[in-house]
Amino acid sequence: MSSFIIKSIGNALNASSYISSKYASNKALKLFATPRKGSYIIKQEEVIDSAVVETLTYENLNIKTYRWAGRNKTILLAHGWESNASRWEYLLEDLKTQDYNIIALDAPAHGNSNGNQFNAILYSEFINVVVQKFQPNILIGHSVGGMASVFCLYNHDLPSIEKLVILGAPAHFTGVFSRYKQMMGYNKRISKGLDTIVKERFGQSVDYFSAANFTKDFKAKGLIVHDKKDKIIPYEDALLFANRYKNSKLITTEGFGHGLKDKSLTPKIINFINQ
Numbered sequence: 001m002s003s004f005i006i007k008s009i010g011n012a013l014n015a016s017s018y019i020s021s022k023y024a025s026n027k028a029l030k031l032f033a034t035p036r037k038g039s040y041i042i043k044q045e046e047v048i049d050s051a052v053v054e055t056l057t058y059e060n061l062n063i064k065t066y067r068w069a070g071r072n073k074t075i076l077l078a079h080g081w082e083s084n085a086s087r088w089e090y091l092l093e094d095l096k097t098q099d100y101n102i103i104a105l106d107a108p109a110h111g112n113s114n115g116n117q118f119n120a121i122l123y124s125e126f127i128n129v130v131v132q133k134f135q136p137n138i139l140i141g142h143s144v145g146g147m148a149s150v151f152c153l154y155n156h157d158l159p160s161i162e163k164l165v166i167l168g169a170p171a172h173f174t175g176v177f178s179r180y181k182q183m184m185g186y187n188k189r190i191s192k193g194l195d196t197i198v199k200e201r202f203g204q205s206v207d208y209f210s211a212a213n214f215t216k217d218f219k220a221k222g223l224i225v226h227d228k229k230d231k232i233i234p235y236e237d238a239l240l241f242a243n244r245y246k247n248s249k250l251i252t253t254e255g256f257g258h259g260l261k262d263k264s265l266t267p268k269i270i271n272f273i274n275q
Contacts, residue, residue, distance in 0.1 A: 025193025080143030222248030
């Protein structure tokens with residue numbers, strides 16, 4: 001979506017906020033939570049064709065899971081925003097070589113899973129259902145998949161999880177929300193309205209949902225990977241994680257961007273898993 005279109009939408013909602021700030025804020029939140037892409041294209045379907053597909057459910061929503069069986073430890077892969085399980089293609093072959101039992105899932109409103117709306121809290125419940133089913137030892141999440149993984153570990157007792165890998169993950173929802181508001185150019189009416197809706201729907205203010213703070217007492221060993229030039233999630237978020245998550249280590253990259261799909265990282269991730 002071009003910056004002109006983004007600003008046009010923001011201006012239109014700003015104008016409507018003077019008639020009804022609640023209506024405009026609800027529209028703004030719906031826009032924030034509606035992915036524009038994430039469905040499989042033909043090339044991506046080839047990645048999951050070799051997997052055993054199983055459908056789980058959470059509150060009448062189907063959760064699609066993909067399994068590549070192995071005799072080593074079980075790894076669960078959680079993709080990020082506007083993506084799907086095929087994003088792990090660059091990592092899959094190396095994990096298969098190590099004979100890991102690999103599970104991947106599609107997030108709400110992504111891939112072949114159900115839903116029209118997406119948020120990290122709902123995603124964390126999807127992840128919990130998959131963890132309960134497959135009892136993974138390692139949880140790897142990219143971007144908001146990393147944030148949702150943290151939420152899941154914080155809100156549920158998951159003794160099978162020994163290690164957590166978060167790739168380019170946001171450290172707090174406040175930052176994500178602020179960047180969205182700024183990108184759209186929302187006025188104070190909508191900005192305050194968005195914060196109010198979050199409090200009403202989830203029972204907590206926006207600043208409560210700090211993934212970095214949630215990791216403070218995690219027993220699972222953590223690996224934080226983040227690129228210094230990440231244009232989506234600032235590198236400062238990785239530093240927040242590293243500061244709060246005492247049982248973790250940080251790998252800093254430069255030039256791999258937000259996607260972090262560089263084969264040079266794979267041995268480091270596998271080494272962490274095998275330690």
